[in-house]
Amino acid sequence: MRPLFFAVLAALAAAPAAQAQTSPARLDMETIMANPEWIGTAVESPYWSIDGRSLYYSLKREGSKVRDLYRVDVASGQASKLDPAAVAQADGRAVFDRSHRKAAFVAHGDVFLVDVGTGRRTQITRTPEAESSPRFSADGASLQFRQGNQWFVHDIASGITAPAAVLQLADDPQAKPSSALSDEQLRLFSTLRKLKSDKDAQRANDEALAAADPSRAPKTLWLGDVGQLVDTELSPDGRWMLVVTQPKDRKAGKAPEVTHFVTESGYSEQQSTRVYVGRNDPAPQSLMLVDLAGRKSYPLKTDALPGIKDDPLKDIRARTIASLEKDGQADQAKALKAPDLRAVRIISDADDGGGGGIVWSDDGQNVAVQLRAIDNKDRWIATVDFGNHQLVTQHRLTDKAWINWNFNDFGFLHDNRTLWYMSEESGWSHLYVKPAGGKARALTEGKFETSHPVLSEDGQWFYVRTNQAAPYSYDVYRVPANGGQLTRVTQFQGMDDFVLSPDGKQLGVLHSSPYVLPQLAVQDASGGASRDLTNTMKSAFTARQWIAPQMVPVASSHGAGTIWAKYYGPADAGAAASRPAVIFVHGAGYLQNVTLGWSNYFREQMFHNLLVQKGYVVLDMDYRASEGYGRDWRTAIYRQMGHPELEDLLDGKAWLVKNHGVDPKRVGIYGGSYGGFMTLMALLRAPGEFAAGSALRPVTDWTTYNHEYTSNILNDPQLDPEAYAASSPIEYADKLQDALIIQHGLIDDNVLASDSIRLYQRFIELHKKNFWMSLYPMERHGFVHPDSWFDEYRRIDELFDTYVKGVGR
Structure with a gap:
């Protein structure tokens, strides 16, 4: 799950944009913010x-x-x-x-x-x-x-x-347990004994007939009062079933509401959203093994998982408890005591980006289960010992920050015994195999990301998506399932998805480029030339001359290495000197926007063309926390959201000044969602560095965002208030001195509009100047109506012209 981002228009893909024809028509806001069907x-x-x-x-x-x-x-x-x-x-x-x-x-x-x-x-x-x-x-x-x-x-x-x-999931109503009182009743009354004997005989006869007659429907299996059913997974041989449960009395917690003011009914309407982080942790889950043939069930305990009894938050917990006790808040301190056994969830497609929570081997003789600690610090893959009815740990991935929501795919090779899985244990996502009882072995290695593993039907090859060639370039590669060389199959540079043909001999590939929407191509699975099967672009778009973004390396001044960015400027590099600049900040935090494929932010890319046409240069950076650059890049923001990223954005500004002669006093910044959050952090934590900023649908206080995303990075607010204070723009509101416009959809049920309104009230109380807010009554987190897009970016354009470019100052 990855909430804090714009809806992805389509998968990344590739085709050269340089073939676009020159058009004399100049860009305008109405065109680029129109319905994208054009x-x-x-x-x-x-x-x-x-x-x-x-x-x-x-x-x-x-x-x-x-x-x-x-x-x-x-x-x-x-x-x-x-x-x-x-x-x-x-x-x-x-x-x-x-x-x-x-x-x-x-x-x-x-x-x-x-x-x-x-x-x-x-x-x-x-x-x-x-x-x-x-x-x-x-x-x-x-x-x-x-x-x-x-x-x-x-x-x-x-x-x-x-x-x-x-x-x-209840006790068998016909199997009432014996008690001293019932035993006494049966001793005293022969009629009761006869009735019980008849009932027992009838039940035994029914069970015997059912066992001997496969034409009958299976009888109810009573598993006991063990909670609420979450998931079931049947073995391919039909012998076993794994059952996932959670406590049935769990309370969901209070959910805030958003108000729809513009409605068909003419009346304001309320909509419940999601619970705030830390107000109700996810329900712990339990696992049960059911023997369908033997009609018996066995709990699969997690107490033997390595590290399950550890407290990875021990130091933070101790500091917070000591602070609460010092302030006389003994009850709150007691509530933060570490449990003896950490709670777990079974990772599933619903709450994780890759792989299911339970995978059976093809023959049904083996099963692997993926479990994640609710504190997000550990992920285990375990198999099941059917004879002893227990979990056997095959792999533990632990992270002092948090386990990634991507790269959790796993399964069995066609030998039904060898486990394969993805892991970030090397610092980068790679593919591993582990024979039963044997040692794990990496199939892919290096400083690049591997994802989307697909095992061929003959079991000989894994096909994967990697950015081995360059951080911003993605293609299909393949590696022998028994180990060997990783070889490149496609040459698109911008691709996101692929599908193997039923015979495993061909690939269908979605590919794109910065100005070409995802298209479908086909090629041999072993490599070679590809052949396009679709072309769904329209001439009104392709006839224009678009600026090809330059992939540029920005050196980090804080030891982080290279920050990759897309630079938009005039064809004559010398003409960029002394121009004003804008830095765009992508959303989601963990998202990669510096690629050679179609961007989630295609409107923004057209807006950047318009800005260059008006005399600006633009830089779009994959700051720390962005996807595609390994584990350390991803977790650099742990307990300090907005801090490493700001360092990177300031390095981007310095790069523009040094390499393109940009006036350091004429640089603006903008972005939406996480990009809106970072715009606020830039203006409030580095006042004077940016002449103006536009924060679209920003998080202003992480204590009011959701649990899944926020607790991974900042832990729970009750346990780690320091991380929330350090990471929330509202805590820095007194530092505002540069021009700011906040823009938010009123029916946003991801980042609630109340986030922006609360910050706005802080600015009012602090007597700040040059801040504005624009609200959109019919928009959620990702805007969908062209009128709203136009209004939003018209205001951004006017803000930059006034306070960055200097027109009308």
Whole structure:
């Protein structure tokens, strides 16, 4: 999960922007902030057809949020939009059995089975509920799928579908425990003894008949009053099920509300949002192993996980408790006492960027579980000893700062015994394999990031995405699954996603460049030339002459190494001298914007072209905490958000002054979300360094942001108030002296508008000057309405012209 960022328009990808034709038309704000349909449409969500001859993909329909499905014939390159009748006959994203004779997919929430040889399709479900996660059993005789947390098994030969198990998280109502009183009753009354004997006999007979008759539905398995069901995972052989639970009496905590003032009803309406950080930690989770054949369940304890009894926050905890006790707040101090056993969660797709929380081997004989400490300092991968009903730790990743929300993929090789996983233990995300009972071995190594691991169908290769060539350049590479050389497969430089064909011989790749939206190409999986299959750009955009951003290295004056940035300036480098400058700060914190692919911030990139046209130069930096530069870069902000990043931004300003003759008194700064937060930190912690700034939807006080993002970096505010005080702009409000405009969507349910309003009130009380606020009643965190975009950037443009460029001062 990564909340603090603009919605990504599409995956990164690549194609050279230098081919754009020159246009005499000058840029204007109305054009660049208009509905982005004038640019073109990004290709989204590609996947292969079952026969491997076609690729499907989605395109946004013009004038609508609806996505239409397209199919392109790989051999001819002929593409077509599918009408509703054709969509009904289209393949879904398929899974295959080991022999590749059968395939299955989910369409409109229902499961379909396909005979690969004949193409014959069988619909398995037709329900109002949504089915998901289809996969074939270990022996290929059945198809498993889930409906919520209920698993079903479809026997292919008979065509019968039945629940894999019927679980109840409660005590068996017919298995009342013996007590002294009930024993006394049975001793005294023969009628009660006879009734009990009859009931026991009937139950035993029912169980015997059920055990001997596979045509019956499974009987309810009572797991006891163990909490609330979170997840279930069925083994491919149907023998076992892992069950994740959490306390059922957990209170969600109070959620703040946002007010919608402009509504269809004409009345103001309230909307609940998310709980503040530290006001209610995530619920601890527990794991249970269920033997479906033996109808027994076993708790899988976490007390043997290495480091589970340690307190990684010991020193911080001691200081805070001592301070509270000194201030006479004994109850608050007592509440911060470390637990004897740290609570854990099972990492899942819902709360983590990579990999599921439970992965079975293909044969169902092994299972791996990924657990994360709720304090975010440890991640464990453990297997299950079925005989002794216990977890066996295979890997521990620990971090004094926090475990990354990316790079947590894991699974088994096709030998069903060897574990593979991603880890940042070297300081960079890399791929490892670990044989059962053996030593882990790195498949990739070096000062670059590896992600998106895909194991080929034959089990011989891992395909990965890396920036090995340069921090800002991404391509597909592959490495033998048993170890060997990492080799480059694609040559796009800007790409985000890829899909292997069913036979593993071809790659479908999404690629782009700074001024080309994500497009789909195909090439051999072993390398070679690629062939584009789509071109969804519009001539109104491509005919313009856009400024190719220069990838420039800015030396850190604080020992951090190289800060990579995108520089926008006039074609004549000498003409940049004495120009005013603007520094743009990307959002999300952990996001990489200095790449050779299409940017999340395509509007801002056009705005930077407009600024250059008006006489500015622009620098867009991947400051510390940005993605793509390793663990140390990511965690540099631990307990001090806004401090290392500001050092980097000031180094960027110094680079502009030294290398392009920029006037140090005429530099502005702006950004949204985390970029808005950093704009505030720049103006409030380095007054006088920037002539003006615009903070869009900024966090002003981290104690009012959400738990998932904030507690990773700053811990809980009750435990670590020092980190929050050091990292929150509102604590530096008295330092404001430069021109500032704050802009915020009133119905933002990510960073609440109250953040900006509270800071605004502080400025009022401090009698500050030259600060303004612009509120947008119909915008959330990522603006969607062109009128709002235009108004927002018109104000930024006027701010910079007045206070940076000097026009009208």
